[in-house]
Amino acid sequence: MPAARVIPCLDVRDGRVVKGVQFQNLRDAGSPVEQAALYEAQGADELVMLDVSATVEGRRAALATVHAIRQVLSIPLTVGGGVRTVEDASAMLSAGADKIGVNTAAVKDPQLLTRLADKFGAQCIVIAIDAAAHVNRAWRVVVRSGEERTPLDAVAWATEATQRGAGEILLTSVDRDGTHSGYDLPLLRAVSQAVRVPVIASGGAANPGHLIEAVHAGADAVLAASIFHDSVFTISQVKIQLREAGIRIRS
Amino acid sequence: MHAGKTVTIVPTGTANLASVAAAFARLGAVAHIAADRREIERAEYLVLPGVGAFAAAMDELGALGLIEPLRERLVDGRPALAICLGMQVLLDESEESPGVSGLGIVTAKATRITSPAVRVPHLGWSNVVPAPKADGGGGVVVEGFAYFAHSFRIAAPLTRSPAADALGNWSLGVADHGGDFVASMQRGGLLACQFHPELSGAWGSALLSRWLAQLAAAEHIVKGGA
Numbered sequence: 224m225p226a227a228r229v230i231p232c233l234d235v236r237d238g239r240v241v242k243g244v245q246f247q248n249l250r251d252a253g254s255p256v257e258q259a260a261l262y263e264a265q266g267a268d269e270l271v272m273l274d275v276s277a278t279v280e281g282r283r284a285a286l287a288t289v290h291a292i293r294q295v296l297s298i299p300l301t302v303g304g305g306v307r308t309v310e311d312a313s314a315m316l317s318a319g320a321d322k323i324g325v326n327t328a329a330v331k332d333p334q335l336l337t338r339l340a341d342k343f344g345a346q347c348i349v350i351a352i353d354a355a356a357h358v359n360r361a362w363r364v365v366v367r368s369g370e371e372r373t374p375l376d377a378v379a380w381a382t383e384a385t386q387r388g389a390g391e392i393l394l395t396s397v398d399r400d401g402t403h404s405g406y407d408l409p410l411l412r413a414v415s416q417a418v419r420v421p422v423i424a425s426g427g428a429a430n431p432g433h434l435i436e437a438v439h440a441g442a443d444a445v446l447a448a449s450i451f452h453d454s455v456f457t458i459s460q461v462k463i464q465l466r467e468a469g470i471r472i473r474s
Numbered sequence: 475m476h477a478g479k480t481v482t483i484v485p486t487g488t489a490n491l492a493s494v495a496a497a498f499a500r501l502g503a504v505a506h507i508a509a510d511r512r513e514i515e516r517a518e519y520l521v522l523p524g525v526g527a528f529a530a531a532m533d534e535l536g537a538l539g540l541i542e543p544l545r546e547r548l549v550d551g552r553p554a555l556a557i558c559l560g561m562q563v564l565l566d567e568s569e570e571s572p573g574v575s576g577l578g579i580v581t582a583k584a585t586r587i588t589s590p591a592v593r594v595p596h597l598g599w600s601n602v603v604p605a606p607k608a609d610g611g612g613g614v615v616v617e618g619f620a621y622f623a624h625s626f627r628i629a630a631p632l633t634r635s636p637a638a639d640a641l642g643n644w645s646l647g648v649a650d651h652g653g654d655f656v657a658s659m660q661r662g663g664l665l666a667c668q669f670h671p672e673l674s675g676a677w678g679s680a681l682l683s684r685w686l687a688q689l690a691a692a693e694h695i696v697k698g699g700a
Contacts, residue, residue: 224592224651225596225597225598225599225600225622225651226598226599226600226619228598228599263675268598268599269621290492293492293493293496294496294499294500296496297496297497297500297672297673297674297675297676297678297679298621298673298674298675299621299623299670299673300493316490316492317491317492318492319490319492319493319496320490321490321493321623321670321673322623341527341530342526342530343525343526344525344526344527344559345595345625346525346595346597346623346624346625347525347526347623390595390597390625391595391597419593419594420593420594420595420597421593421595421597421598443593443597443598444598473599473619474619
């Protein structure tokens with residue numbers, strides 16, 4: 224078993240880091256390049272950058288941001304947000320991404336996952352799934368940055384996405400995102416038991432205990448944003464607590 | 475630290491070339507993409523990166539007319555670094571693409587990770603341990619956590635097997651993901667890594683630096699003795 228990964232996430236809009244609650248009320252949280260370098264120095268195992276720009280200019284800025292981060296970063300960089308075609312993915316990889324996250328575009332066009340995996344390999348393709356609680360321990364897939372609820376069952380979609388070529392799942396609970404109430408553990412258990420690929424838990428982390436719970440519920444990696452941005456905990460503090468809880472981490 | 479050194483990257487089509495180039499740039503070396511076969515022959519330090527599928531990488535190398543120049547370059551022991559899929563194309567073949575020939579530098583086959591106990595792809599940080607070598611000669615790989623991203627690998631050879639004979643004069647590094655596999659292999663100036671040294675943090679950066687430095691030292695000895 225590889226070490227459990229701790230992954231800070233940078234939501235980037237027009238070249239700046241932003242953070243909101245349940246995808247709303249975005250506020251400025253600093254320079255992405257400075258944040259990336261700081262996180263690596265603190266022991267981050269990987270970095271995720273989500274481009275939440277809404278405009279063509281914003282997307283162009285995201286490519287420049289990826290390139291700038293790459294110059295300082297010697298750990299893996301996953302980039303998501305606005306990837307709709309093989310060409311979009313190719314541009315992100317050329318700019319310096321190592322993995323590509325796809326979300327809404329894959330729900331609208333599941334074949335996209337196969338085209339991406341055929342071109343870049345499954346290990347390069349992360350399916351980002353935003354899930355919202357439905358009824359009876361079931362979750363529905365939400366797209367368009369949390370705005371559009373689909374009839375798709377999140378666990379079934381996770382399974383289908385990996386069969387179509389995704390090599391990793393970034394699983395975000397939109398109910399928990401930004402609420403600091405911990406990951407949605409039943410959702411995490413359901414998805415990690417249903418698939419063979421690694422699962423990254425996301426949405427709701429506020430303290431090291433939440434990250435420990437997620438690993439015990441089956442997460443291979445834990446993603447968090449605000450607790451690291453706001454320096455509530457440093458990544459090194461969190462990793463020490465994971466190790467003290469008996470979880471194998473990269474030393 | 476390695477100012478003045480030039481690293482030539484082989485364009486394998488879909489690899490994360492920007493990450494590889496940035497890693498060498500941080501060490502002070504200049505990295506550029508090879509435009510033609512002559513650059514492969516002349517390169518001071520050659521890097522064969524690779525992500526994606528075995529057949530796609532071999533197709534790309536074939537289309538660029540690079541298979542023969544690469545073979546010649548890789549068997550002569552001059553400085554070369556093969557990464558991830560770049561390591562697998564050094565082999566005869568891979569289960570990923572049945573019927574497609576690799577470069578055939580090593581008589582071995584890449585096989586799929588099949589253990590039900592682990593997740594596939596193997597994505598993340600696993601510990602690499604240098605295997606003891608009979609003649610005591612070590613390579614530049616030391617123990618530490620490396621970043622992996624792959625579904626196929628060379629299973630660690632059983633002792634006294636044909637695979638062990640084929641790998642007998644290589645310095646090996648071994649890691650475990652549902653069973654031991656070859657994480658790195660080095661012979662002379664040729665270092666092949668299943669992991670991504672360019673994404674393996676300070677440990678990976680130090681490894682790339684040792685690879686550049688060891689070979690610089692070796693060249694110095696050769697030149698001094700001539």
